[in-house]
Amino acid sequence: MSEEEEIKYKPISIMELLTQMHSTTTLMIDLAYSAVLFNDKDLAEEVSELEKKVENLKTTLLMNTAIAIKDAVDAESMIGIMEVGGAADTISHAAADIADIVSIGLGIDQNILKAFAKTQERLTRVIIQAESILAGKALSELKLETNIGVSVIAIRRGKELVLNPNERLLKGDTAIARGSDVGVVELDKLAKGELKEIPRPKIGNGCVLN
Amino acid sequence: MCSKLSQEQVVDMIVQLKDFSEMMVDLAYSSLIYNNEEIADQVNDMEEIVDKLYTKLELTVLRSREMQPAEVLLSSIRLAVAAEQIADAAYKLATIVKKGAKSHPILKLAMEKADETIVATTISANSILADKNLGELGLEDDIGMKIIAVKRHGTWTYNPKDSFTLAPNDLIIARGYSEGRERLLNAASPKLCDD
Numbered sequence: 313m314s315e316e317e318e319i320k321y322k323p324i325s326i327m328e329l330l331t332q333m334h335s336t337t338t339l340m341i342d343l344a345y346s347a348v349l350f351n352d353k354d355l356a357e358e359v360s361e362l363e364k365k366v367e368n369l370k371t372t373l374l375m376n377t378a379i380a381i382k383d384a385v386d387a388e389s390m391i392g393i394m395e396v397g398g399a400a401d402t403i404s405h406a407a408a409d410i411a412d413i414v415s416i417g418l419g420i421d422q423n424i425l426k427a428f429a430k431t432q433e434r435l436t437r438v439i440i441q442a443e444s445i446l447a448g449k450a451l452s453e454l455k456l457e458t459n460i461g462v463s464v465i466a467i468r469r470g471k472e473l474v475l476n477p478n479e480r481l482l483k484g485d486t487a488i489a490r491g492s493d494v495g496v497v498e499l500d501k502l503a504k505g506e507l508k509e510i511p512r513p514k515i516g517n518g519c520v521l522n
Numbered sequence: 523m524c525s526k527l528s529q530e531q532v533v534d535m536i537v538q539l540k541d542f543s544e545m546m547v548d549l550a551y552s553s554l555i556y557n558n559e560e561i562a563d564q565v566n567d568m569e570e571i572v573d574k575l576y577t578k579l580e581l582t583v584l585r586s587r588e589m590q591p592a593e594v595l596l597s598s599i600r601l602a603v604a605a606e607q608i609a610d611a612a613y614k615l616a617t618i619v620k621k622g623a624k625s626h627p628i629l630k631l632a633m634e635k636a637d638e639t640i641v642a643t644t645i646s647a648n649s650i651l652a653d654k655n656l657g658e659l660g661l662e663d664d665i666g667m668k669i670i671a672v673k674r675h676g677t678w679t680y681n682p683k684d685s686f687t688l689a690p691n692d693l694i695i696a697r698g699y700s701e702g703r704e705r706l707l708n709a710a711s712p713k714l715c716d717d
Contacts, residue, residue, distance in 0.1 A: 330632035334551075338638060341544065341608070348601070392554070392618045393626050399611040403547065406607040409600060418597040421590065423533045431537060433668070457699035461666035463638070476637075492662035513665045516705025519715040520648055 322372050326380065326393060329373045333400040336366055339476060340407035342465050342490050346435045347414045349428050354473055355466070355488070359411035362475075366404035373397040436462075436496040440485045443505030447483045454481075459510050460498045462491030528586045532598055535579040539605035542572050545681055546612035548670045552640050552695050553616050555633055557625045561671065561695075564680055565616035572609040576602055640670075640695060641703045646711040647690040657684030665705045667698035 340362050347355035374397065377390045413420065428435070440447050446454065456462045467474045468486040481487065489499055501507035546568050553561035579602045583595050619625070633639055645652050651659060661667045672679045672686070673693040679686065688694070696706055 327628045327632045327635065330629065331635045334633065335636050335638070338636075344604075345540070389626050393629060395614060395618050396554070396629065399550075399615045402611040402614070403608050406604040406611070409607070410604045413597045413600050418593045418600070419591070420597045420601075421529070421533065421594050423529065424536055424598065424601070427533050427537045428540070431541065433662075455701060457666045458701040458705070459666075461663045461698075461702075463666070463699070491666075492668075494660065494663040495666075498663075513702075513705055515650070515659065515661065515664050516702075516707075516709040518713075520650075520712040 324372060324376070326373065326376050329369055329376065330393065330396060333366060333369050333373070333397065335476075336362055336369070337400045337403045337407065339465060340366070340404055341410075342435065343475070343488075344407040344410035345428065346437070346465070346488050347411050348420060349425060349435055350437055350488075351414060351420075353414055354468070356411035356414040358466075358473060358475060359408055360415070363404050363408040366401055370397045370401045432493060433490065434493060434496055435488070435490050436499060437486060437488050438500050438503035440481050440483055440487065440503050441505050442483045444483070444503050445505070445508055445510070446481045446502050448480060450478065450480045452478045454510065456489075456491075456499065456510075458513055460491065460502075461495035462489050462499045464489045528582050529589065531582050532579060532586065535575055535582070536598060536601050536605070539572060539575055539579070539602055539609075542568055542575075543605040543608040543612065545670065546572075546609050547615075548640065548697050549680065550612035550615035551633065552642070552671065553619045554625050555630045555640060556642055556695075557619060559619055560673075560678060562616035562619040564671075564678060565612055566620070569609055569613040572606060576606045638697065638699055639703060640697050641706065642693065642695045643707055643710045645688055645690050645692045645694065648712055649690065649710050650712065651688050651709050652690045653687060655685055655687040656682055659688075661696070661706070665698070665702040667696045667702045667706045669694050669696045671695040 340359050343355050344359045346352065347359060374394065377394055381387050381390055451464055456464060464477060464487045466488040467477045467481065469482065487503065489496065491499065498507060498511060502510065546565050549561050550565050552558065553565060580599060583598050587595060656669065661669065669682055670680070672682050672688070674689065694710070698706070
């Protein structure tokens with residue numbers, strides 16, 4: 313068990329804190345369900361780490377709001393922000409509880425796993441093959457979110473696990489991603505090298521004639 | 523009770539709880555960002571459904587206790603508890619709006635700064651999105667945007683299906699990433715070409 317981190321004020325904007333809390337909890341839910349779906353203890357462990365991070369973010373958020381409040385009007389306008397911090401923390405704990413199912417090895421009904429693999433928005437895991445056009449390219453340039461509606465939430469490279477990655481995908485990397493039913497199939501084909509071009513978005517291009 | 527049936531019910535309910543809770547979080551943040559009480563009401567209604575579903579699931583799991591190892595039954599209950607807690611967090615977010623607390627502008631800015639964000643826009647008459655159904659458009663696959671709610675003539679449709687056809691003046695709320703968001707805005711209200 314690591315020691316509890318000391319409560320200490322950090323000068324960071326409330327907006328930045330809210331953005332981080334929101335992004336982290338969204339990621340945690342995806343990671344937690346991925347841990348369940350792929351029975352992956354490392355992913356589950358990451359969720360526990362993020363749970364601590366969110367708790368620290370919440371403490372810092374509360375301190376920052378406390379400093380910002382000078383009167384009743386401020387308090388009324390800030391209450392929503394504090395509630396958001398609390399809700400994000402609740403979501404973070406719930407995600408950690410999901411991950412715990414994997415950490416303690418309870419085992420999940422196979423039918424639930426099958427059903428999770430078939431929902432409209434789904435989680436997937438692919439290995440980048442040498443012949444894949446994704447190999448050697450940075451996620452920031454691939455823009456898979458906009459191009460195929462798939463977001464890579466983590467990369468496993470050997471023993472290393474990179475969360476919310478922006479970096480280059482390498483041959484042999486395992487990418488864990490979330491996307492639409494069609495998008496995850498496209499990702500799979502891209503990773504295997506069966507699809508040699510990233511589909512470009514058709515909607516929202518150019519302009520219309522008057 | 524037929525064992526196979528109750529097992530199927532459990533699976534079905536867990537998937538529903540997962541989908542519902544995640545949708546509620548999206549809707550709750552939407553209601554907060556846009557200060558929208560109607561969406562907040564929807565989150566409240568969904569919370570009631572989730573509560574009932576959760577109780578029904580617990581009972582079904584307990585009744586089927588002889589069919590599966592205790593560990594597996596426990597993991598089913600824990601998945602449901604977690605989804606219920608997420609739904610509860612969404613409910614609390616929506617309650618802020620119901621209580622009339624004005625959304626702080628920082629909240630909207632913070633959400634816009636996140637990689638994944640929520641956007642609201644109206645479909646204009648010349649939009650290529652008008653008169654096509656969501657299945658044909660495939661927005662999620664094409665530009666990574668998922669429509670979570672549509673308002674037409676004062677009525678909201680939540681989590682619209684593939685067969686749902688968009689029309690001019692529809693107000694849509696969608697979730698997705700920055701570039702997809704720009705594309706959606708451009709498709710909803712296309713720029714006119716300079717000629």
